[in-house]
Amino acid sequence: xxxxxxxxxxxxxxxxxxxxxxxxxxxxxxxxxxxxxxxxxxxxxxxxxxxxxxxxxxxxxxxxxxxxxxxxxxxxxxxxxxxxxxxxxxxxxxxxxxxxxxxxxxxxxxxxxxxxxxxxxxxxxxxxxxxxxxxxxxxxxxxxxxxxxxxxxxxxxxxxxxxxxxxxxxxxxxxxxxxxxxxxxxxxxxxxxxxxxxxxxxxxxxxxxxxxxxxxxxx
Amino acid sequence: xxxxxxxxxxxxxxxxxxxxxxxxxxxxxxxxxxxxxxxxxxxxxxxxxxxxxxxxxxxxxxxxxxxxxxxxxxxxxxxxxxxxxxxxxxxxxxxxxxxxxxxxxxxxxxxxxxxxxxxxxxxxxxxxxxxxxxxxxxxxxxxxxxxxxxxxxxxxxxxxxxxxxxxxxxxxxxxxxxxxxxxxxxxxxxxxxxxxxxxxxxxxxxxxxxxxxxxxxxxxxxxxxxxxxxxxxxxxxxxxxxxx
Numbered sequence: 462x463x464x465x466x467x468x469x470x471x472x473x474x475x476x477x478x479x480x481x482x483x484x485x486x487x488x489x490x491x492x493x494x495x496x497x498x499x500x501x502x503x504x505x506x507x508x509x510x511x512x513x514x515x516x517x518x519x520x521x522x523x524x525x526x527x528x529x530x531x532x533x534x535x536x537x538x539x540x541x542x543x544x545x546x547x548x549x550x551x552x553x554x555x556x557x558x559x560x561x562x563x564x565x566x567x568x569x570x571x572x573x574x575x576x577x578x579x580x581x582x583x584x585x586x587x588x589x590x591x592x593x594x595x596x597x598x599x600x601x602x603x604x605x606x607x608x609x610x611x612x613x614x615x616x617x618x619x620x621x622x623x624x625x626x627x628x629x630x631x632x633x634x635x636x637x638x639x640x641x642x643x644x645x646x647x648x649x650x651x652x653x654x655x656x657x658x659x660x661x662x663x664x665x666x667x668x669x670x671x672x673x674x675x676x677x678x679x680x
Numbered sequence: 681x682x683x684x685x686x687x688x689x690x691x692x693x694x695x696x697x698x699x700x701x702x703x704x705x706x707x708x709x710x711x712x713x714x715x716x717x718x719x720x721x722x723x724x725x726x727x728x729x730x731x732x733x734x735x736x737x738x739x740x741x742x743x744x745x746x747x748x749x750x751x752x753x754x755x756x757x758x759x760x761x762x763x764x765x766x767x768x769x770x771x772x773x774x775x776x777x778x779x780x781x782x783x784x785x786x787x788x789x790x791x792x793x794x795x796x797x798x799x800x801x802x803x804x805x806x807x808x809x810x811x812x813x814x815x816x817x818x819x820x821x822x823x824x825x826x827x828x829x830x831x832x833x834x835x836x837x838x839x840x841x842x843x844x845x846x847x848x849x850x851x852x853x854x855x856x857x858x859x860x861x862x863x864x865x866x867x868x869x870x871x872x873x874x875x876x877x878x879x880x881x882x883x884x885x886x887x888x889x890x891x892x893x894x895x896x897x898x899x900x901x902x903x904x905x906x907x908x909x910x911x912x913x914x915x916x917x918x919x920x921x922x923x924x
Contacts (some may be wrong), residue, residue, distance in 0.1 A: 583771035583830075587785035587837055590762030597788070601775050651782055679775070679817040 469649040472640040474654055479636035480661070486622040486632065489554045491615050494561025501566035503595065506573060516566060523563035527622050532556045536628050549630035553622065568610045572603035577679055605676050612669035616662050623658075633657050686746060686841055686872055687732060688710045689765060693740030694727055701727045702711035703896040704741065707843070709874060714867055716904070717876045719893035720919055721920065725876045728893060729843050733763040746840075764834030764842035768849050770826040772818040776867040778805065778829050779814040782836045790837070797836075804832040808862050824855030828862050848879060880923050884908050892916050 486515035504516035523531070536552035541543070576599050585627070604611070626635035633636035641647040694702040709715055717725045730736040732743065734756050736773040740752045746906040750759050772781050782801040786792045792800075805811045808828035818826055827847055834842055847863070848856045851902045860882050867873065867886055877883055883890060883904065892900035894915045900907060908924075911917045 493770045558773055577769075577771070579767055579769050579771035580773065583765075583773070585735060585757070586733055586760055586763070586765035586767075586843075587786060587834070588759075588789050590757040593788060596782070605775070606726060680819055 464648065465646070466649050468644055468646060469640060469653060472644070472650065473653060476633060476636045476640060476650060476657065479631055479633035479654075480657065482630060483619065483622055483632040483661070486550070486553050486557065486625060486630075487615070487619045490557035490561055490618050490622070493554065494618070495559035495565060495611070497558060497562035498565035498569055499600070501562055502569035502573060505566065505570045520563045520566060523560050527555070528560055528621055529604065529627065531560060532624055532628070549625055549628040552628060553625040553630065557618055557621060560621075561614060565611065565614050568607050568614070569600075569603065572598055572607035572610075575606055576602045608669065608673050608676065616665060619661060619665065620658060628652075684711050684746075685709070685744075686713075687874075688742070688744040688747075689732075690744070691741035691745065692728070692731060692738055694724075694731055694736055695739045701896050702731065702738075705893075705896075705898045706741075706899055707891065707901055709872065711840075711872055712870050713872055713889060714887045715725075715874045715889045715891055716887035717874060717891045717893060718878070718880070718883060719891075721892040724896040725891075726845055728891075729845050729874060729876050732843055733760050733765055735765075757789075761837055762783075762787065762840045762874045764837060764839035766827070766830050766834055766844045766847050768846040770823070770830045770850070772821075772830055772833070772854075774818050774828055775910075777815050777817055778810065778821070781818065781829060782833045785833075786836050790858075801836060803833070804835050805829075807835075807865070808832045809858075819886065822855060823851045824858045827851065827855075828861045831859075831862055831866070839871075844873065844875040844877070846876050846878065848877070860911070861912075878923075880908075880920075892919070894919075 501516045501519060504512040507513060532552065535556045536547055536549070539547065580598055580602065581594065584598045589598070623633060623634040625631055626638065629635070631639075633654050637650040640650040683913070685708045689707050692702055692705040693700070705728060705810060705920055707904070715829055717729060719725050727736055731738050734743075734750065738751050744750065745759055745763070750756075753759060773784065776784060779798060779801050782804060783794070783797040786797045787794055798907070802811060806812055808831055810825060810828055810832070813821065813825065813829070818829065821829065844863070847858050853857060857877070860879065863873075863875070864886060875883070875887070887904050890902055890904050891898055892902075892907065892911070892913075894913070899913050900911065900916050907916070908920065911920055
């Protein structure tokens, strides 16, 4: 066996520099994915057939196609059609957001439907219009219930962003690969990258637990 | 007592699929009137009440509010601002404090200044005896307190009529009185009310008219004196024998 972590020791700062990139992709995709997911979930529960079908088809397609294929399609395929070249960041955030929206829309839909009917009726009886009470009254309560599922989705997203290393974006994984290529060592830098991902995910989990506790303080 | 008609109902029908719940109700409610709606369970009294603010869409007939046909109106939300409702299960917003529950709609819908809304909210809370609970979340309140807050919340929109859907049915017996007392004090202000209730003594004491519903029809529409002393239909007689 030939393991020598001392040779990559000096490269740790270089790999760590990938963290902001990874977080940038993750954060943007979580936000856009969530907003789009809300819209899709509203389409699903709108009772308006065309909207519902559209949202269903959307979810079905993104569930049924590999993420890396979608990413390649956006990054390599769309420029061929439109002549516009996406940056890796644009392509990554677009793809991950669209993909994440497909999954969270299902979660949000279930969360909205789980909020007591009476909440809707109380808001309606006060003369609050649909979108306003959805946003102010129903969604906050739904979110509280689906927070664990949303955190899961964010964790998946964080790990999925490693796919942008295939587009040359210098995230954690790509940085580790560069170190590997320079030193003809793969195991050690990849393990380091793995540890970094793991620590990020654990931090996110702890943060979410604290957030959940805070949100349940008024129960 | 008999001012202008605030609500008119014409041949109101409501079906849920094949279930025909309301079978042609025609009546009206005048400004300042207190109407108690009673009847055996399943008679359609809650459905009738919920049709009045269009929480249930009528499947037939018409409802007029201040002379305007609202049965199939598009701006339902606008109409509902003028028709308050208090629910059996309170339905306070659990993620908002008591005061936020009360000021939410005035601020967002009526666009009233925040501080003004808060002041008015506190006055309303004082009216229902809960001023000290302003910054508490609903989960910390008893059932009776929740219902009093719910009443204050609906009052905050300054509605012309308030619909009560079995406001005391979900309460422990010792809390019923505090809610009924608040309702009584409301009645003395002259606001129009329609109350679905099982509290016969309360209905008898405070209402101007009794609607007795049976099998989806308005079986009796009488003053409480007449209704309770000499009910006309057999069904009402049976009902009263059981209830009193």
